[in-house]
Amino acid sequence: MWRRNRLPRKNPNPELAFPVKNIIPILGATWLGDDIEATIDNISIDSRSLQNNAHTLFFALSGPNNNAHHFIPDLISKGVRFFVVSDIPTSVKNDANFILVGNTLLALQQFAAWHRSQFSFPVIGITGSNGKTIVKEWLNFLLSPDYNVIRSPKSYNSQVGVPLSVLGINEKHNLGIFECGISQTGEMEKLAQIVSPTIGILTNVGTAHDEGFKSEEEKIVEKLKLFENADVLIYQKDPAVDAHVSTRTFSWSFTDARADVLISKTVSAAKTRLEVSRGNQNLSVEIPLADSASIENAISSLMVLLWMNYDADTIGRRMQQLYPVEMRLVVKNGIHNTTVIDDSYSSDFQSLKIALDFLESQKHHAKKTVILSDIFQSGLANEQLYKKVSQLVESNKIGRVIGIGQTISQFKNTFENIIVFASTQEFLAQFDTLDFGNETILVKGARQFEFEKIVALLEEKTHETVLEINLNAIGHNLNYYRSKLRPETKLMVMVKAFGYGNGGFEIAKLLEHHKTDYLGVAFADEGISLKNAGIKLPIMVLNPESTSFPQIIQYGLEPEIYSIKGLKAFIALADERRLEHFPIHIKIDTGMHRLGFEAEHMAELIAILSKTESVNVKSILSHMATSDDLAHDDFARAQIDLFEKLSLQLMQALNIRPIRHILNTSGIEHYPQAQYDMVRLGIGLYGISNDATEQKHLEIVGTLKSVISQLRTIQKGESVGYGRRFMADGDTKIATIPIGYADGISRHWGNLNGYVTISGKRAPIVGSVCMDMLMADCTGIDCREGDAVIIFGESPSVTEMAEKLRTIPYEILTSISQRVKRVFYRE
Numbered sequence: 158m159w160r161r162n163r164l165p166r167k168n169p170n171p172e173l174a175f176p177v178k179n180i181i182p183i184l185g186a187t188w189l190g191d192d193i194e195a196t197i198d199n200i201s202i203d204s205r206s207l208q209n210n211a212h213t214l215f216f217a218l219s220g221p222n223n224n225a226h227h228f229i230p231d232l233i234s235k236g237v238r239f240f241v242v243s244d245i246p247t248s249v250k251n252d253a254n255f256i257l258v259g260n261t262l263l264a265l266q267q268f269a270a271w272h273r274s275q276f277s278f279p280v281i282g283i284t285g286s287n288g289k290t291i292v293k294e295w296l297n298f299l300l301s302p303d304y305n306v307i308r309s310p311k312s313y314n315s316q317v318g319v320p321l322s323v324l325g326i327n328e329k330h331n332l333g334i335f336e337c338g339i340s341q342t343g344e345m346e347k348l349a350q351i352v353s354p355t356i357g358i359l360t361n362v363g364t365a366h367d368e369g370f371k372s373e374e375e376k377i378v379e380k381l382k383l384f385e386n387a388d389v390l391i392y393q394k395d396p397a398v399d400a401h402v403s404t405r406t407f408s409w410s411f412t413d414a415r416a417d418v419l420i421s422k423t424v425s426a427a428k429t430r431l432e433v434s435r436g437n438q439n440l441s442v443e444i445p446l447a448d449s450a451s452i453e454n455a456i457s458s459l460m461v462l463l464w465m466n467y468d469a470d471t472i473g474r475r476m477q478q479l480y481p482v483e484m485r486l487v488v489k490n491g492i493h494n495t496t497v498i499d500d501s502y503s504s505d506f507q508s509l510k511i512a513l514d515f516l517e518s519q520k521h522h523a524k525k526t527v528i529l530s531d532i533f534q535s536g537l538a539n540e541q542l543y544k545k546v547s548q549l550v551e552s553n554k555i556g557r558v559i560g561i562g563q564t565i566s567q568f569k570n571t572f573e574n575i576i577v578f579a580s581t582q583e584f585l586a587q588f589d590t591l592d593f594g595n596e597t598i599l600v601k602g603a604r605q606f607e608f609e610k611i612v613a614l615l616e617e618k619t620h621e622t623v624l625e626i627n628l629n630a631i632g633h634n635l636n637y638y639r640s641k642l643r644p645e646t647k648l649m650v651m652v653k654a655f656g657y658g659n660g661g662f663e664i665a666k667l668l669e670h671h672k673t674d675y676l677g678v679a680f681a682d683e684g685i686s687l688k689n690a691g692i693k694l695p696i697m698v699l700n701p702e703s704t705s706f707p708q709i710i711q712y713g714l715e716p717e718i719y720s721i722k723g724l725k726a727f728i729a730l731a732d733e734r735r736l737e738h739f740p741i742h743i744k745i746d747t748g749m750h751r752l753g754f755e756a757e758h759m760a761e762l763i764a765i766l767s768k769t770e771s772v773n774v775k776s777i778l779s780h781m782a783t784s785d786d787l788a789h790d791d792f793a794r795a796q797i798d799l800f801e802k803l804s805l806q807l808m809q810a811l812n813i814r815p816i817r818h819i820l821n822t823s824g825i826e827h828y829p830q831a832q833y834d835m836v837r838l839g840i841g842l843y844g845i846s847n848d849a850t851e852q853k854h855l856e857i858v859g860t861l862k863s864v865i866s867q868l869r870t871i872q873k874g875e876s877v878g879y880g881r882r883f884m885a886d887g888d889t890k891i892a893t894i895p896i897g898y899a900d901g902i903s904r905h906w907g908n909l910n911g912y913v914t915i916s917g918k919r920a921p922i923v924g925s926v927c928m929d930m931l932m933a934d935c936t937g938i939d940c941r942e943g944d945a946v947i948i949f950g951e952s953p954s955v956t957e958m959a960e961k962l963r964t965i966p967y968e969i970l971t972s973i974s975q976r977v978k979r980v981f982y983r984e
């Protein structure tokens with residue numbers, strides 16, 4: 158898919174091991190030490206988080222209020238031996254090795270730029286006023302099936318963050334995605350040298366962080382410096398930008414016909430359909446997001462896929478799975494009747510203003526508290542900055558401010574009611590003494606302060622919709638089906654569609670632990686993400702598109718081959734790559750009439766296979782259409798007979814002994830005599846059988862749980878929900894539950910067709926299921942707000958739901974959206 162394939166150059170220093178003596182000339186530094194033969198494998202700028210001290214190179218950065226040179230004696234006592242400094246503290250002059258430079262930040266940047274220059278794979282550089290982190294996270298999601306991606310951690314996009322991100326590159330990576338943020342003129346040039354992007358993305362030129370620029374134009378010119386040596390700049394067509402670009406561009410627009418890609422959007426409920434036209438290529442893409450910022454960020458990401466020549470199917474499939482990157486202003490219910498506004502994403506002055514406005518608008522409680530980290534990216538001197546912050550906080554009538562960080566601690570006298578902690582750890586240690594209760598708490602901090610740890614403590618644990626996956630039950634079900642097989646029969650487990658909605662990697666890992674023989678997935682993408690996650694089991698791909706053959710080979714996946722065309726294409730590629738005996742699986746159509754070779758193809762199939770050494774028929778398989786329904790027993794037996802005949806024909810003509818397999822879950826239950834050398838277990842592993850007697854032997858794997866958000870009692874004649882489709886005929890207690898059709902609960906389940914379980918009792922669903930909520934009648938059930946609600950599990954079971962909804966359990970399970978958190982547990 159990536160047509161401009163450039164192979165990464167080998168890093169001369171695998172695993173980031175830098176000989177000290179090589180570093181000195183890169184930095185143009187003076188050496189003062191006695192261990193010049195040593196190697197460095199870790200770079201640090203933070204005296205609080207160290208690792209492998211003896212091989213750490215500590216860059217002593219110094220800012221106006223924060224000079225890391227002060228920590229050097231302490232670091233030496235902790236075993237750090239190498240320092241990049243602009244001054245050598247006299248007290249420790251002979252106790253360590255010093256690399257003396259004029260400016261330690263510049264030295265860090267030079268070192269990163271040199272490190273970057275050792276690699277020649279594609280690097281995506283992202284800047285813009287908003288959306289950098291989201292686009293970076295999404296591109297990582299979209300591209301990681303095909304690449305080993307290195308990306309900026311969190312939102313490391315500053316003068317310090319970017320070099321640290323880039324220093325993380327090692328020889329395993331073959332694609333980089335880095336975001337760059339600037340707050341004033343002169344900064345981008347340095348970041349451009351460090352990142353040296355081949356593909357540039359300008360997300361937008363909004364108004365954030367404006368203090369450092371004289372004009373809009375100056376800001377644009379500065380941002381574009383990132384892309385001066387890039388192969389291409391991707392951006393939304395904009396005359397203000399066009400006036401200053403010198404790079405080749407690949408632009409998009411909703412309106413401007415001169416753009417390379419024209420896009421129109423249709424926004425509905427929770428999704429957006431994008432009609433994309435690029436010259437005479439048209440594609441239609443659906444994304445599960447509907448706000449305009451998300452749409453623009455999604456388009457920036459999509460443009461990269463187009464530029465990299467991904468095919469329409471892959472683009473469509475992956476874009477459809479984009480998820481909201483939750484990073485700002487999330488309101489959560491907290492402990493002791495608090496409301497928590499979670500903005501543990503950024504801490505610049507602009508976004509603090511926005512967050513305080515939001516806090517005011519929420520008005521959950523009279524009492525307001527702000528937990529605030531050091532503030533970055535303001536473009537102001539600290540003294541000025543914290544004065545402005547204290548004024549802002551005062552004008553918003555914040556009762557208490559909790560400052561976390563060394564800088565805000567230094568300026569504590571600027572604030573009226575402030576408690577300060579030097580670090581998040583120190584705050585967490587004191588958490589219980591701070592008496593949070595009956596208040597709204599804004600948690601606002603830069604990513605590196607890890608305020609998510611604070612939010613985790615403040616958050617009420619029950620308020621979540623989760624699909625709980627019982628790993629013990631999976632083990633039990635696996636063993637149950639194994640007990641039906643001969644000991645030597647191999648077992649392939651189907652983990653397609655995110656393990657039937659239950660979870661991909663976690664379940665694959667468990668199956669590896671249980672020593673199954675094979676995994677089966679539908680598409681190459683699914684196999685690649687498992688391989689990337691470290692799964693070692695062989696993986697068969699049921700439905701490989703020929704465009705994915707290169708990735709199949711690259712990742713050592715094993716394709717199912719079902720047509721002469723596919724076979725020829727795969728052999729051609731295998732020959733080109735000089736492969737020998739690459740495992741393939743031959744699919745025979747014995748009556749399903751979906752994929753596979755039929756009797757009439759056997760001669761040609763044999764002729765082709767007998768002439769090649771590049772592939773090896775690892776297995777021959779077929780799939781049954783009616784194994785779950787004994788009414789079609791004759792048909793099922795005819796399929797098995799035909800499989801026997803055609804597979805034997807292949808084996809004899811080619812003189813091979815491949816693995817043969819035809820049974821799925823119901824096949825194992827009903828036709829164990831046809832287990833051949835392997836079976837393909839699917840739905841049964843996840844605790845569901847199409848056969849009621851078998852079902853009794855299985856354990857439930859997934860329980861979909863939510864909570865009661867609110868309770869109310871309505872009176873006779875009052876209605877519930879859209880369209881007033883439920884009318885109370887007496888006093889009725891209504892529970893609102895935060896799960897809806899966007900989570901995969903069918904609307905047909907509403908209006909008294911379905912029920913949930915609360916406190917062990919059935920509560921019928923009243924009114925229509927909404928996008929994110931549903932309402933249940935819990936009259937006579939003893940329950941409270943915050944109580945757990947079972948959507949499915951023991952009662953109703955997935956099978957029961959499927960019957961009432963006139964579908965099959967497979968559809969119910971795989972419909973549960975990715976926004977529902979999967980929680981895995983063992984008993």
Ligand SMILES: *Cc1c(COP(=O)(O)O)cnc(C)c1O
Binds near residue numbers: 780821822840
């Ligand atoms: C999905 C699938 C299976 C597993 O089917 P279950 O009914 O879930 O056991 C087996 N083989 C093929 C080809 C499949 O597509």
